[in-house]
Amino acid sequence: EPEVTQTPSHQVTQMGQEVILRCVPISNHLYFYWYRQILGQKVEFLVSFYNNEISEKSEIFDDQFSVERPDGSNFTLKIRSTKLEDSAMYFCASSEVLGQPQHFGDGTRLSIL
Amino acid sequence: AQTVTQSQPEMSVQEAETVTLSCTYDTSENNYYLFWYKQPPSRQMILVIRQEAYKQQNATENRFSVNFQKAAKSFSLKISDSQLGDTAMYFCAFMKINYQLIWGAGTKLIIKP
Numbered sequence: 001e002p003e004v005t006q007t008p009s010h011q012v013t014q015m016g017q018e019v020i021l022r023c024v025p026i027s028n029h030l031y032f033y034w035y036r037q038i039l040g041q042k043v044e045f046l047v048s049f050y051n052n053e054i055s056e057k058s059e060i061f062d063d064q065f066s067v068e069r070p071d072g073s074n075f076t077l078k079i080r081s082t083k084l085e086d087s088a089m090y091f092c093a094s095s096e097v098l099g100q101p102q103h104f105g106d107g108t109r110l111s112i113l
Numbered sequence: 114a115q116t117v118t119q120s121q122p123e124m125s126v127q128e129a130e131t132v133t134l135s136c137t138y139d140t141s142e143n144n145y146y147l148f149w150y151k152q153p154p155s156r157q158m159i160l161v162i163r164q165e166a167y168k169q170q171n172a173t174e175n176r177f178s179v180n181f182q183k184a185a186k187s188f189s190l191k192i193s194d195s196q197l198g199d200t201a202m203y204f205c206a207f208m209k210i211n212y213q214l215i216w217g218a219g220t221k222l223i224i225k226p
Contacts, residue, residue, distance in 0.1 A: 031212070043216040057215055074198075091158055098212045099141065099146060104158035 002026040006092050008107035013082055014113055021077045021108045023092030032050045033093040033102055034067065034074045036060070043091070059101065079110075115140045119217035123126050126195055127225050131182075134190045134220045137145065137206030142166075146208040147181070147188045152219070153201040161203070190224075201222045 005024045013038040015017045025032050029076075034046040049067055064080045079086055089109050093102035117138045126132045130218075138147070149161040164172045164181050171179050180189045192199055205217040 033213070035214070043206075043214070045213040045215070048213055058213075068115050081226060093158075095212075099208070101148060101160050101163050102214065104150075104162065106155070106157045109156070 002004065004092055004094055004103050004105035006090075006108050008027045008108060009106065010111070012111045012113060015084055016081050018033045019079050019082055019110065020109070021079075021090050021092075023075045023077070023105055025075055025092070025094030026096075026103055027073070029096050029099060029103070030092035031055075031095045031102075032067075032069070033095075035079045035104075036088040037091065037107075038074050038085075038088040052076045073113075077089070082110075084112050086110060115142075115209055115215050116215040117205055117215050119203075119205055121220045122163070122218070123221040123223070125187055125223035125225055126194060128197060130191045130195055131191060132142065132195055132222065134192075134203050134205075134222065136179045136188045136190070136217055138186050138188065138205070138207045138215075139176050139208065140186070142209075147179075147210065148206045149188075150204045150206060150216070151199075151201045153198075158204075162190065172213070195224045197224050197226060 007022045032049040035043050037043045045058050047057040047061045066078045068076050089107045091107045092105045095102045145166045147164045151159045151161050162174045162177050162218045176193045178191045202219045206214045
């Protein structure tokens with residue numbers, strides 16, 4: 001069965017550094033999402049992406065965040081200047097069409113030191 | 114604003130028993146989707162079951178079924194013949210009209226041998 005894949009599985013970064021989290025959505029999916037889950041807290045929506053542009057973003061997704069689809073397969077989340085509070089599990093998801101279930105990757109655990 | 118509430122932080126049952134996880138939500142929308150996702154200790158986010166609000170029939174997937182009460186805004190998950198591999202965090206999620214997922218806080222389910 002096709003899967004969403006995320007790399008790396010764990011990223012450790014110094015505060016203030018830039019980090020790029022990578023995702024390969026399912027190949028025939030058109031809608032892409034990033035969520036984060038701070039340890040012990042609810043999963044939170046960050047951003048949705050369709051047709052090479054952001055469809056929706058949450059209050060969390062401020063100017064330090066950006067997303068990109070640099071080629072036909074990858075979907076990346078960049079955090080420009082990381083803060084301690086960015087430590088979380090980051091999940092990428094994709095769906096074929098709107099309203100269909102979002103399929104999640106295994107997540108990237110981001111630890112900011 | 115839409116909210117999702119899971120009132121049971123943790124539950125445990127013996128293997129082979131049936132367990133029901135509760136979820137309530139609040140929305141003024143008439144058409145929406147509801148999901149249960151499972152997050153085992155490996156931290157993947159796995160879709161368990163999906164329900165469209167316009168369908169009266171409760172969704173079923175093998176040992177997993179839901180009791181969807183639209184008027185009461187309730188969406189419980191029943192797991193029959195529970196197995197050790199069902200041990201996980203279970204998240205109820207509501208899909209907003211703009212297709213971002215709103216998540217409950219999760220229920221930790223432990224299946225005891």
